[in-house]
Amino acid sequence: MTATDPTAVPADPELLAEREALHEARAALRRMREEVDATELLFGDAAKDKVTDAALRRGRERRLAALADIPGAPLYFGRLDFEPGTVFLDEDAADGGPAPVRRPSDEPDRIHIGRRHVHDGRGRPVVLDWRAPVSIAYYQASPSERMAVRVRRRYGFGTVTGPDGQPGSVLTAFEDEDLLVGADAPEASLGSELLNSEIERPRTGPMRDIVATIQPEQDALVRAPLGTTLCVQGAPGTGKTAVGLHRIAFLLYSERERLSRSGVAIIGPNRSFLSYIRDVLPALGEVDVHQTTVHELLTRDLSERLRPAQGWVRRTEAPEAARTKGSAVMAEVLRRDLWAHLRSPEETVMVRRGSRRWRLYPEDVRPLLDELAARGVAYGSGRELLSHRMAHAILTLMEAEGEVCDDRTHAQVRRDPAVRAAVTALWPKVEPLRLVLGLLTDPERLARAAGGLLTPEEQQALLLPGKPRGPRTAKWSEEDLALVDEAAALIERPSGLGHVVVDEAQDLSPMQCRAVGRRAGAGSLTVLGDIAQGTSPSAARNWSTLMEHLGKPTGHLHTLDRGYRVPAQIIDFAARLLPTIAPLPPTAPDRPRPEASGFRSHPFAPVAVRRSPGALRLLPAAGEIAPALARGCREALRGEGSVGLIAADHQLPALREALAAEGVDAPLLGGTGTDTARLVAVPASLAKGLEFDAVVVAEPAAIVEAEERGANRLYVVLTRAVSTLHVVHARPLPAELA
Numbered sequence: 030m031t032a033t034d035p036t037a038v039p040a041d042p043e044l045l046a047e048r049e050a051l052h053e054a055r056a057a058l059r060r061m062r063e064e065v066d067a068t069e070l071l072f073g074d075a076a077k078d079k080v081t082d083a084a085l086r087r088g089r090e091r092r093l094a095a096l097a098d099i100p101g102a103p104l105y106f107g108r109l110d111f112e113p114g115t116v117f118l119d120e121d122a123a124d125g126g127p128a129p130v131r132r133p134s135d136e137p138d139r140i141h142i143g144r145r146h147v148h149d150g151r152g153r154p155v156v157l158d159w160r161a162p163v164s165i166a167y168y169q170a171s172p173s174e175r176m177a178v179r180v181r182r183r184y185g186f187g188t189v190t191g192p193d194g195q196p197g198s199v200l201t202a203f204e205d206e207d208l209l210v211g212a213d214a215p216e217a218s219l220g221s222e223l224l225n226s227e228i229e230r231p232r233t234g235p236m237r238d239i240v241a242t243i244q245p246e247q248d249a250l251v252r253a254p255l256g257t258t259l260c261v262q263g264a265p266g267t268g269k270t271a272v273g274l275h276r277i278a279f280l281l282y283s284e285r286e287r288l289s290r291s292g293v294a295i296i297g298p299n300r301s302f303l304s305y306i307r308d309v310l311p312a313l314g315e316v317d318v319h320q321t322t323v324h325e326l327l328t329r330d331l332s333e334r335l336r337p338a339q340g341w342v343r344r345t346e347a348p349e350a351a352r353t354k355g356s357a358v359m360a361e362v363l364r365r366d367l368w369a370h371l372r373s374p375e376e377t378v379m380v381r382r383g384s385r386r387w388r389l390y391p392e393d394v395r396p397l398l399d400e401l402a403a404r405g406v407a408y409g410s411g412r413e414l415l416s417h418r419m420a421h422a423i424l425t426l427m428e429a430e431g432e433v434c435d436d437r438t439h440a441q442v443r444r445d446p447a448v449r450a451a452v453t454a455l456w457p458k459v460e461p462l463r464l465v466l467g468l469l470t471d472p473e474r475l476a477r478a479a480g481g482l483l484t485p486e487e488q489q490a491l492l493l494p495g496k497p498r499g500p501r502t503a504k505w506s507e508e509d510l511a512l513v514d515e516a517a518a519l520i521e522r523p524s525g526l527g528h529v530v531v532d533e534a535q536d537l538s539p540m541q542c543r544a545v546g547r548r549a550g551a552g553s554l555t556v557l558g559d560i561a562q563g564t565s566p567s568a569a570r571n572w573s574t575l576m577e578h579l580g581k582p583t584g585h586l587h588t589l590d591r592g593y594r595v596p597a598q599i600i601d602f603a604a605r606l607l608p609t610i611a612p613l614p615p616t617a618p619d620r621p622r623p624e625a626s627g628f629r630s631h632p633f634a635p636v637a638v639r640r641s642p643g644a645l646r647l648l649p650a651a652g653e654i655a656p657a658l659a660r661g662c663r664e665a666l667r668g669e670g671s672v673g674l675i676a677a678d679h680q681l682p683a684l685r686e687a688l689a690a691e692g693v694d695a696p697l698l699g700g701t702g703t704d705t706a707r708l709v710a711v712p713a714s715l716a717k718g719l720e721f722d723a724v725v726v727a728e729p730a731a732i733v734e735a736e737e738r739g740a741n742r743l744y745v746v747l748t749r750a751v752s753t754l755h756v757v758h759a760r761p762l763p764a765e766l767a
């Protein structure tokens with residue numbers, strides 16, 4: 030059944046009962062929150078020391094945040110009727126009460142599925158967390174594989190503004206799927222009215238969670254065990270980002286203890302993207318996930334003292350240089366350069382103890398040094414170990430002469446100025462920034478390290494411009510910072526997080542992949558991306574190579590191909606670019622697509638789950654583009670929800686001015702007020718990962734010409750719309766789209 034006016038009092042008694050049940054569940058959540066709130070005084074008395082007290086306070090704040098009843102995010106979204114006895118013991122029925130009541134033998138075991146577990150005052154579950162094992166059936170049960178489910182109910186919600194002016198949600202509809210009778214409609218859930226209306230619900234501000242409508246193929250990825258590294262190739266709008274975020278929430282639920290010690294991070298392409306996804310995890314009750322970019326990862330540990338006033342990145346590499354600098358061979362160049370710092374022992378090391386002198390001759394030290402250099406230890410640890418080995422060698426001499434030695438003697442000899450001076454001379458301390466600076470400003474040194482690996486021209490392209498005197502004055506690029514990170518890891522092995530999700534991974538260079546892979550350490554990764562959306566000079570051409578660079582060559586590759594965001598008309602238009610932007614190697618493993626032909630059979634093309642008439646509008650402009658663009662924006666604004674105006678970065682400022690002259694205000698993405706503005710101007714380079722109800726694309730030809738992989742960029746730009754795409758062009762469209 031459906032009801033459209035959220036404020037109307039429904040005549041259907043079942044809908045009324047559902048609203049009442051939801052009301053009670055929310056009251057139960059409020060009580061749980063009040064209980065946590067009331068714990069403050071208790072632990073304030075119990076824990077006398079400040080550190081424990083602060084930790085308890087933080088834990089309490091986290092629990093309170095996790096128990097927030099988020100306005101606009103319904104507490105539960107579904108219900109399952111299981112065969113009796115599947116979930117509850119007979120006496121333990123959901124509505125049992127203190128004195129167990131035996132239920133009629135055929136009454137189903139009924140549970141509500143929601144964002145978090147909620148129990149009533151007596152500890153009985155009112156809502157089960159969507160991540161609990163029993164909830165799997167909500168996402169996976171089908172008429173052919175019922176998982177003991179009889180009926181699946183999905184709820185629909187409408188938004189109302191409460192007396193406090195805040196948006197709230199009202200249960201307006203439910204849709205029952207009787208799995209006992211629906212065996213001949215296996216795809217019923219895909220056609221679900223509620224799924225479509227959830228996708229098409231107008232957007233205002235950041236991304237929403239999809240917890241109510243996760244689809245079976247997405248759910249399988251979300252719930253993969255923590256130890257599994259996944260690589261997900263997915264066409265635009267197939268839900269990769271959503272899967273990554275929900276997977277984090279799932280892992281934090283199922284492995285909370287392990288992950289709260291080791292940490293979890295999601296890495297996105299830029300700050301605009303992170304801002305776009307910022308609300309999803311908190312809405313799922315997870316507030317402790319590090320959301321970051323590769324750039325932030327690479328600069329976070331760089332010396333604050335040396336931080337250049339203008340920020341670390343002051344230069345963009347030319348594509349060819351970016352590719353060379355980003356290539357994995359640079360790891361070997363750096364390794365050679367670092368280890369070339371070792372010196373061969375030439376001097377005798379003499380340690381005085383009382384009246385006696387103990388000597389290590391060069392031929393004594395050389396084998397120690399050689400053994401350590403060959404052992405594969407980190408450079409910094411090797412330095413430490415050398416001092417230990419030298420002290421040990423001296424203690425051996427002392428003991429041979431009858432001296433009594435213990436750990437204290439060892440420590441004293443290690444710290445002896447002669448030993449320390451020898452270690453410094455033989456195994457000098459190296460600082461990563463200075464190492465890379467030295468290497469990239471000294472052609473002869475670079476030639477020594479890169480001999481046989483890079484051509485003289487490639488080496489020349491690596492050098493930093495100007496004659497920087499130190500790390501502060503150097504003009505670093507994004508690629509240089511990945512080299513610094515590699516150097517830092519060669520000197521000291523970093524510790525890793527428990528799980529890292531990396532989105533838009535296709536754009537990472539091999540060196541950036543290594544940096545990200547190190548963050549996952551012994552943990553696992555979820556790698557999300559789309560080869561066809563690769564726009565960086567080093568963008569990956571296949572996943573297996575990228576997974577090797579990430580250090581997880583055995584990760585499982587999965588493909589998501591059901592496109593939820595983009596209607597078929599738009600995707601058919603954009604997919605004409607695929608043969609150009611993602612040519613298939615002759616040996617590419619192709620998926621069978623018997624129903625498709627031409628570009629639709631391309632393995633990276635999505636299968637749209639929705640069609641919407643009039644979704645694609647081509648608006649050729651005669652002469653100046655601005656008036657047509659203004660018309661396109663006005664038309665897009667006539668629909669509901671968000672509108673993105675996307676243009677080549679270099680054209681956007683002038684276009685915004687021209688639009689303003691036409692009376693259309695398009696604030697720049699990320700500027701003040703853009704969270705609430707309906708129309709936002711987006712540089713093409715920042716469109717990746719974002720979406721809008723309607724998109725107006727200005728001058729596709731200019732987007733293609735703006736960069737080396739401009740056609741890939743255009744594909745990204747054309748696939749951002751949920752409802753309508755307006756393509757405004759004064760110049761001819763690129764050949765594939767004409």
Ligand SMILES: Nc1ncnc2c1ncn2[C@@H]1O[C@H](COP(=O)(O)OP(=O)(O)OP(=O)(O)O)[C@@H](O)[C@H]1O
Nearest residue numbers: 239242243244265266267268269270271593594718
């Ligand atoms: N199961 C679902 N239920 C409802 N909405 C969904 C579902 N799956 C995806 N969507 C919606 O489709 C849109 C696209 O999802 P998402 O951004 O995760 O896709 P993506 O694969 O990362 O896309 P892109 O590669 O273009 O960045 C989002 O609005 C998301 O909420």
